[in-house]
Amino acid sequence: MGDHYFSASPSVASRRGSVRLHTSGADLTLATDTGVFSHTRLDRGTKVLLDAAPMPPVRGPLLDVGCGYGPIALTLAARRRRLPVWAVDLNERALGLTRENADAAGLGNVIACRPEDVPGDVTFAGIYSNPPIRSGKAALHELLLRWLPRLMPGGRAYLVVAKNLGSDSLARWLSDEQGFPATRLVSEKGYRVLEVAPAS
Template sequence: MSRRQDPGWRDRAATDLLIGELDRLDSSGRALLMDSPLPDLGIALRDRDVPFTQYHRRALGNLRASSWPAPGPYGLVTLRLPRAKEELSMGLSAAASVLSPGGAVLVYGANDEGIRGAMGTLGETYSSVEALVVGGRCRVLVGTGAKVEAGRRFRLEDWKTLLDLGYPGLPPGWVSYPGVFSHGRLDPGTRLLLDSLPPLPAGGRILDYGCGSGVVGFVVLERGADLALEMLDHDAVALEAARENVPEARFHLRDGLPTENRGSFDAIVSNPPFHRGKAEEPAMIVSLIHRAAPFLAKGGVLVFVAQRRLPLASPLREQFQEVNVLAEDRIFRVWEGRNPKPARRL
């Protein structure tokens, strides 16, 4: 399989490059692995008798996730390069907050993910930075001498952003954090979804799947009557924002639908995730279509937005008796699947 066809090559190549340098590093004390995508790094440290703690911001594969790493100190912190520059800045500050004096942070990622440009961001938080190793279209950067002067943002709440998203009904002071989906703006797909949401049944039970900071769920509650809203996302930081924006909802930190509540939702609404890191994974949306139907009550509805180029009509017709396009523009399409078919399987 070519790299173009293999979405996981960046994780493997960057992780292997980092593992190859472990014996050159001072690994005294505990290590903290931040957002390590593969078990290989932990196995390599265990083989070297280095104690370590894992931190995951996102519950991918339903890993245990949290919004901030556990207190240190740690002699070594590794950080898998995130997609957004501001999320990288927040991650580096989180690492500095738990790093022992003289400790090092290692950032690893692929060239086409922006690892070269991460050197400057690393230098904002660490006084000494360099490329430790380059190879396999990846790099490992190292930072030492964490800048711990007054004013550094060493808590999650220090990174809170208050926004005016400019959509009718959304209040000013909308809470978001770096790395939350569409941080700092209302993305066009979500706007199209909100503009075309159908009326939802009064007193209904609604799930906002992939809720991010809670925009869709908030608008659903504003427009509906006596709705019971549940919100689900795999990003622990996104759920912190959603809890502040929509405190009356019930929240699920999960990668995928909850194991309970089958057949109990009157509607599932979503701007579903479409990427794992840099790679597009349309199968994630197809999986949502197939798995959503068993969680809907009789007469229930799935409403979601996706890129219009994706062929989603067939999987929707497999699961729902009625399939409609509620809206579309040049890039996005809002789909509705109504009345799940009786023979439904996960």
């Protein structure tokens, strides 16, 4: 697969569609397109994350890492309309869809941008992600080490990872090697949701 959803500018021809998002706090129809992660349906891991992950124990900005067309970011924004929700992705097509979907839903608290456009002084009460495991371990570790240090004191990150794609080894790496305490919040439908606390 030469052109993947984590390409900055997908070369695959556009073929738009839509996905129904129905979860606690959000009932929306989202525009999707080829070249974006899980463009034909709501990914099962994302659904498990949205159903299981709570709002963080402290109040502050929220972050969706690898936002795709926006199901996580829009759900968070609908649940907490007074909080800014940052949605970051390398994929420009995905960012355009997230902005379009936020506008259509009347969610003016969503800020969709490339990672480098998030101001360096912004910290987050909650970070949510269905991370791109298939981008490789090195890229995944780099991604997590970019954002997890930006958790506010008392904040939490929630990551959904398929059990057969290394969720347990990722939790050990976070806890034992990087100092970010990671615990299994839920295990469902072949996925595990990890809750990650700031490094002590």
